[in-house]
Amino acid sequence: xxxxxxxxxxxxxxxxxxxxxxxxxxxxxxxxxxxxxxxxxxxxxxxxxxxxxxxxxxxxxxxxxxxxxxxxxxxxxxxxxxxxxxxxxxxxxxxxxxxxxxxxxxxxxxxxxxxxxxxxxxxxxxxxxxxxxxxxxxxxxxxxxxxxxxxxxxxxxxxxxxxxxxxxxxxxxxxxxxxxxxxxxxxxxxxxxxxxxxxxxxxxxxxxxxxxxxxxxxxxxxxxxxxxxxxxxxxxxxxxxxxxxxxxxxxxxxxxxxxxxxxxxxxxxxxxxxxxxxxxxxxxxxxxxxxxxxxxxxxxxxxxxxxxxx
Amino acid sequence: xxxxxxxxxxxxxxxxxxxxxxxxxxxxxxxxxxxxxxxxxxxxxxxxxxxxxxxxxxxxxxxxxxxxxxxxxxxxxxxxxxxxxxxxxxxxxxxxxxxxxxxxxxxxxxxxxxxxxxxxxxxxxxxxxxxxxxxxxxxxxxxxxxxxxxxxxxxxxxxxxxxxxxxxxxxxxxxxxxxxxxxxxxxxxxxxxxxxxxxxxxxxxxxxxxxxxxxxxxxxxxxxxxxxxxxxxxxxxxxxxxxxxxxxxxxxxxxxxxxxxxxxxxxxxxxxxxxxxxxxxxxxxxxxxxxxxxxxxxxxx
Numbered sequence: 001x002x003x004x005x006x007x008x009x010x011x012x013x014x015x016x017x018x019x020x021x022x023x024x025x026x027x028x029x030x031x032x033x034x035x036x037x038x039x040x041x042x043x044x045x046x047x048x049x050x051x052x053x054x055x056x057x058x059x060x061x062x063x064x065x066x067x068x069x070x071x072x073x074x075x076x077x078x079x080x081x082x083x084x085x086x087x088x089x090x091x092x093x094x095x096x097x098x099x100x101x102x103x104x105x106x107x108x109x110x111x112x113x114x115x116x117x118x119x120x121x122x123x124x125x126x127x128x129x130x131x132x133x134x135x136x137x138x139x140x141x142x143x144x145x146x147x148x149x150x151x152x153x154x155x156x157x158x159x160x161x162x163x164x165x166x167x168x169x170x171x172x173x174x175x176x177x178x179x180x181x182x183x184x185x186x187x188x189x190x191x192x193x194x195x196x197x198x199x200x201x202x203x204x205x206x207x208x209x210x211x212x213x214x215x216x217x218x219x220x221x222x223x224x225x226x227x228x229x230x231x232x233x234x235x236x237x238x239x240x241x242x243x244x245x246x247x248x249x250x251x252x253x254x255x256x257x258x259x260x261x262x263x264x265x266x267x268x269x270x271x272x273x274x275x276x277x278x279x280x281x282x283x284x285x286x287x288x289x290x291x292x293x294x295x296x297x298x299x300x301x302x303x304x305x306x307x308x309x310x
Numbered sequence: 311x312x313x314x315x316x317x318x319x320x321x322x323x324x325x326x327x328x329x330x331x332x333x334x335x336x337x338x339x340x341x342x343x344x345x346x347x348x349x350x351x352x353x354x355x356x357x358x359x360x361x362x363x364x365x366x367x368x369x370x371x372x373x374x375x376x377x378x379x380x381x382x383x384x385x386x387x388x389x390x391x392x393x394x395x396x397x398x399x400x401x402x403x404x405x406x407x408x409x410x411x412x413x414x415x416x417x418x419x420x421x422x423x424x425x426x427x428x429x430x431x432x433x434x435x436x437x438x439x440x441x442x443x444x445x446x447x448x449x450x451x452x453x454x455x456x457x458x459x460x461x462x463x464x465x466x467x468x469x470x471x472x473x474x475x476x477x478x479x480x481x482x483x484x485x486x487x488x489x490x491x492x493x494x495x496x497x498x499x500x501x502x503x504x505x506x507x508x509x510x511x512x513x514x515x516x517x518x519x520x521x522x523x524x525x526x527x528x529x530x531x532x533x534x535x536x537x538x539x540x541x542x543x544x545x546x547x548x549x550x551x552x553x554x555x556x557x558x559x560x561x562x563x564x565x566x567x568x569x570x571x572x573x574x575x576x577x578x579x580x581x582x583x584x585x586x587x588x589x590x591x592x593x594x595x596x597x598x599x600x601x602x603x604x605x606x607x608x609x610x611x
Contacts, residue, residue, distance in 0.1 A: 037413050044407060045424045051439040051483065052427075058442065070453040071443065124336045131329035134322075139333065139340045146344030148540050148596050152568040152585040156578065157347035160363070180339050187336065212328035241432030243547040244565075248573065258434045262551055265438050274442065285435040292430035293423075300426070303488060304495055 059083060059279035066274050082273070086280035092263040093252050099283055101253075102260030106240055106287075108171055109256055113178035114235040118228065121183055125190025126216050130202055140187070147184035155248055162249070174249045174256075178239050186231050193227040194220060230302040233295050237288040257284050348589065355582035363578055372583035382584065385562045388474045389591075392563070393542040396481055400538055401531070403482065404489025409519060411490070412497045422494075426487035433484065437551025440480035441467060467553055470560035477552055477561055481545070489534055496530030497523070532599065539595045543588055564588050 054071050059082050061075040088098040095101060128140055158177060162168040167176075197220070205215045246256040255263075261284045265277045292299050323330075358368045376382050407425060411418055428436065443449045446465035454462040466476030500523060508518040524531070546565035553561040564584060572581035 037410050037415060041407075041410050041415070041421050045421060048424050048428060048483065048487070051436075051443060054443055055439055066448065070456060071445075071448050072453055120335045123332045127329040127333050127336075131326055133326045133329055133333075136329075136333060139337050142340035142345055143336060145596075146340060146348075148536075148592055149344065149348055150544050150565065150585065150588040150592055152544075152565055152572075152581075153351050153589050154343055154347035155585075156363070156572055156582070157350045158343065161342075179335075180343055183336065183339050212332065237430055241434075243432065243434050243550070244569070248569075258432050258547075261438070262434050265441075266551070266554060274448070277438065278442065281435050281438045285431045288430040288432070289427065292427055296419075296423070299430070300422070300491055303426075303429070303491060 055278045055282050059086075059275055059282055061275050063271075063273060063275060082275035082279040083283070085273075086264075086276045086283055090264050090276055090280060092255070092260050092267070095252070099257060099260055099264070099280055102255055102257035103283070105171070105250075105254055105260075106257040109174055109178070109246075110236060110239045112171075113175045113182075113239050114232060116175060117179040117182035117186060117235055118231050120179055121186030121231070122190045122221075122224070122228070123216065124183070124187045125192075126194050126220055127212075128187070128191045129194035130215070130220075131212060140191070143184045143187060151181065151244060155244075159248070169249070169251045169254070171250070171254055174245060174254075177245050177249055178235075178242070181245070182235055182238070185234070189227060189231055189234075190224075193224060197223060229295075229298055233291060233299050233302045236291055237299075240287050351582050352586050352589070355579065355586045357579055357582075359578040359582070361576045361578070368579075372579045373587075376580060376583045376587065381559045381562055382564075382567055384559050385564045385567050388561060388563055389542070389545075391474050392478055392481070392545065393539070395475075395478055396485070396542060397535070397538055399478075399482055400486050400489045401534065403486045404534070405493045405524075407486065407490040408493035408497055411494055422491070425490050428484045429487045431484065433545075433547035434551045436480050436484045437548045437553075440476070440483070441552045444476050444479075468557060470557050473553060473557065473561040477549060480552060481548060484548075485538070485541070489538070492530060492534050492537075493527070496527040499530075500526055532603065536596070536599055540592060543592050543595075564591075 050072075057074055058066065058071060060078045060080070061069075062077065062079050062081070065076060086098055087100055087103075089096055090098045092102075128136055158180075159168060162173040162176070165173075167173040201219055202215060205219050210218070240256075241258065242256070243258045243262070246259045250256065250259070261280050264280050295302075354363050354365075355372055356369060357364055357366050358371065359366070411421060415421070444465065444467045446452065446468060451462060451464045454464065466472045466479070504522060504526070505518070508522060513522075544565055545563055546569065549555060549561055549563050549566055555562045555566055564587065568581050568585045568588065571577045571584060
C-alpha cells in the first residue's frame with residue numbers, strides 16, 4: 001500500500017536513535033524510528049480491518065465454497081445470492097421476509113427517536129443555560145447521575161409505566177424510551193454549548209422583548225447547527241445499534257434490525273448459512289458505518305463531546 | 311435570570327414559567343424514571359415477586375438465593391475478569407496507538423478511521439463477526455491447521471475456561487478506537503514546550519511519557535476510565551450475540567442474568583436483586599470518582 005512508498009524498504013542511511021531530538025533538522029522519511037512507528041500502526045490496522053474483510057468475503061461466497069475453504073480465502077465465484085436472501089427471505093421466528101422488515105422498523109424507530117430526543121434535549125439545555133429556575137440544577141444533576149445507572153435497574157418500572165399508558169410493545173413506547181435515555185448526554189451537550197454562546201446576544205434579545213421560545217427559535221437555533229449535527233450523529237448510531245431496549249420494548253413484528261439479526265444468526269434450527277449471516281451482519285452495520293464514513297471528523301468530535309461527561 | 315421581577319407576581323411558581331414548562335420532560339425523566347425507577351427496583355428486590363411485582367417483603371432472601379446461584383457467581387467472576395482485563399488492555403492499547411498517532415505521522419486520518427470504525431458498529435454485529443472468526447471449523451484455528459500445524463488449538467468460544475477471553479478479544483476490537491481517540495485528544499492538549507524541555511534534558515521518550523505526560527493527562531485517563539467501566543457493567547449484547555452465555559453458563563454476565571430472570575424465567579424478585587447488585591457495583595466505581603473529581607474543591611482541568 002501507500003506505506004511502502006514512505007518506508008521504501010531501504011535500509012536507513014543514518015543511524016537515528018528512536019528517542020533522538022528532532023529539533024529544527026528535517027526528519028528523514030526512512031529511519032528506524034519511522035519503520036517502528038509505521039510498522040506497528042500498519043500491523044494494528046490489519047487487525048482492525050480483518051473482521052470487515054472476513055465479513056465481506058464470506059458474504060460473497062456460496063455455501064459449498066465456505067465448507068471447503070477457510071474464512072480468509074477470497075471468493076472464487078462471487079455471488080450476491082446471500083445478500084438477497086439476507087435482505088428478503090431469511091427467517092426469524094415466524095416471519096420469513098428477511099431483514100427488510102427489521103430495517104424499516106429500525107428506520108421507523110430511529111428517525112422519530114432522534115428528532116424527539118434532540119428536540120427535548122436542546123430545549124432542556126437552553127433552559128438550563130439561560131433560564132435557570134430554583135431546582136433546575138438539581139434535576140440536571142439527577143439526570144447526569146442517572147446516566148451511570150445500569151439500564152437494567154430502570155427497565156422494569158418503565159415496562160409498567162408503558163403498560164399502564166397502553167403503549168408497551170409499540171414503536172411509540174420505544175421512541176419514548178430512547179428519548180429518555182438519550183437525555184442526559186444530549187442535555188449536557190446542549191447546555192454546555194448554549195452556555196458558551198455570548199450572553200450579550202441573549203440580553204439584547206431580552207431587552208427587545210423577546211420571550212423564552214422566541215429567543216430559542218430565532219437566536220439560539222440558527223447558531224447551533226454544529227452541535228445539532230454532532231447530537232444527530234451520536235443518536236443515529238446509538239439508537240440504530242441498540243439491542244437491549246429493542247428486545248425488551250418491542251414485539252416480534254416490530255423488532256428493530258439488531259434484534260432480528262441476532263435471531264437470524266443464532267437460530268438453532270436448520271443448517272447454518274454463514275454467508276447469509278455475514279451478509280445480514282453487514283447490512284445491519286451499514287447505516288452506522290455510512291454515517292461514520294460520511295461524517296468523519298464530526299463523528300470523532302461527537303464521541304469526544306459525548307464522552308466528556310461530568 | 312433568577313431573582314429578577316420579584317415584585318408584582320402572584321406566585322413564585324409562575325416565575326420563569328415557560329422554562330419550567332419546557333423542563334417538564336427533563337424533570338419527569340430525572341425524578342420518575344431515574345430516581346423513582348431505581349428506588350422502585352431496590353424496594354421490590356426485597357420481595358418475593360414472581361410473575362408480577364408484589365409487595366410481599368421477604369428480607370434479604372432474594373440476595374441469599376442470588377449469591378447461592380452458581381450462574382450468578384460465574385457471572386460475577388466473568389465480569390471481574392472481563393472488566394479488569396478490558397480496562398487494562400484498552401487503556402494500554404489505546405494509549406500506545408494514540409502515542410504512535412501523535413508522532414506527526416502521515417495518513418493520520420486513514421489510521422484513525424481504521425481504528426475507530428468498529429466503534430460505529432453495534433455489539434451485536436461485533437459479536438457475530440468474532441463468533442465467525444473464532445469458529446474452530448472455519449476460522450483462525452482451521453487456517454493455522456491448514457498451514458501444517460495440525461495440533462494447533464484455538465477455540466475460545468467453545469471452551470468453558472477461556473470463553474470470556476474470546477468475548478474480550480471482540481470487545482477490545484470494538485472499543486479501543488474510542489480510547490485511542492480520547493487519549494489522542496489528551497496528548498494534543500499537552501504543551502509542545504514540555505517535549506522540548508524533556509529533549510533538552512536528554513530524558514528518553516518512554517520516560518517522558520511515563521513520568522511526565524501520563525500524570526499530566528490524569529483528567530483524560532479518569533474520564534476514559536469511567537466511560538469504560540460503566541460500559542463494562544452493562545455488557546450484554548456482545549455476550550448474547552457471541553456466545554449466548556455458553557458453553558453452558560461459562561460466559562454469563564450479570565446484565566444477562568437480570569434480563570433472563572425478569573423477562574424469561576418470570577422471577578422478578580431475582581431480577582430486581584441482581585440489578586440492584588449491578589447498581590451497587592456502579593456506585594462503588596462512581597462514588598470514589600465523583601469524590602476525587604468534585605469533592606476536593608479542585609476544578610477539573
